[in-house]
Amino acid sequence: MKIMPCPLNGPRNINEFVYGGEVSELPDVATAPDSDWAEHTFYAYNGTGIAREWWYHVASGYWFVAERHRVTDEIIRTYDPAVLAEEKAQ
Amino acid sequence: MKDSRASLPLQVEWADREAARSGNYRRQSGLSRRPTASMASVVGVVDHEDRQRAARAGVIDLTMVPHTGYRGTAAADWLAAQGYPLPLVPNQASTSANGDRILRLSMREFWLLGSLDDLGQTITTLPTRMTDTPANCYPLFCGDSHAWLLLTGEHIADVMAKLCAVDLREAQFPEGSIAQTSVARVGAIVVRQQVNGLPAFAILCDVNSSDYMWTVLVDAVQEFDGGPIGIDCLRSGND
Incomplete structure (x- = not known):
């Protein structure tokens, strides 16, 4: 079975996890035009390369971020969402 | 399997008098009770071989312990x-x-x-x-959302090897370790402890799965000549 390295619980079978969609930036709530919201809501990137995705470990109720290669399906790294907040703050 | 749902009693006399009861209470109908601080009770003694079974592979439902x-x-x-x-x-x-x-x-x-x-x-x-x-x-x-089952004895890691993908042997999973994982396809928290000198796994799963988890564990320990035990043999001062 495919193994996902969970940042909190360590390596676990992939069937303990649920996919939560790509990590995406929310449009500016005050100023973004409708077209930006339409893009955000209805369109997703469908190419190759490395995807940054939300994943959920069901048994511990823990959300985290995984970087996964769209072609090889290799999981490159996983980390706590606090890292996203730090990146945003920088 | 010995305790199929069909043979369980519809009415359990003591259960009507208690403030709460575990999802498994029908399986405990004829056994002696030990009141806990929750104003509900757990099984005190199953029979005179509790201690030997607990040392091999014992299963007890502690959901009513706060x-x-x-x-x-x-x-x-x-x-x-x-x-x-x-x-x-x-x-x-x-x-x-x-x-x-x-x-x-x-x-x-x-x-x-x-x-x-x-x-x-x-x-x-x-x-x-x-x-x-x-x-x-x-x-x-x-305390209300999660059932608490305890698996005790020398064979606990062998029992869990049949139910869980995580390596729970002592070398990899020493006392005090916690695994939040899937046990018999149900989300559960597994904790390795020492209970009155015995190695044990506390298994916490959703209360709605406790009846299922009980049957799974009792079935899994049969291979090691284990089975249900009461709480009395797990309390210190009762050696």
Whole structure:
């Protein structure tokens, strides 16, 4: 079975996890035009390369971020969402 | 299997008198009871071979022993102020002076399992309302939401090897380790402990799965000549 390295619980079978969609930036709530919201809501990137995705470990109720290669399906790294907040703050 | 659902009694006389009861109470109908601090009881003694079964592979439902939890950024400081020794990293457990078990499930979430010696008395003194704890420290209702089963004896790792993908042998998973994983395809928290000198796994799963989890565990321990046990053989001073 495919193994996902969970940042909190360590390596676990992939069937303990649920996919939560790509990590995406929310449009500016005050100023973004409708077209930006339409893009955000209805369109997703469908190419190759490395995807940054939300994943959920069901048994511990823990959300985290995984970087996964769209072609090889290799999981490159996983980390706590606090890292996203730090990146945003920088 | 020995205890199929069809043969369970429809009415269990003692269960009607108690404030609450475990999802497995029908399976415990004819057995002696041990009242806990929750105003509900657990099985006291199954038969005179409890101790031998507990040493091989015993299963007991401790859901009615008080257990609770706290979550939030202030939970760690508040629990430390109550005198609880807290594990420093997630997925580790510690034991307080009176035998309560403290499970650190993440940086900000702690569960407390009542001591089998005081039958959860200390846990019942802790606040259960958000207004009684400091800001950013929220009481959890895991005492109601989660069943607590205990697997004891020398064969626990062999039993769990049939049910769980995580390596729970002692070399990989020493005392105090916690695995939040899937046991028999049900989400569960597994904690390795010493209980009255016996190696044991506390298994916490959703209460709605407790009847299923019970049958799975009792079926799994048959291979090791194990089976249901009562709480009396697990309490210190009862050696």
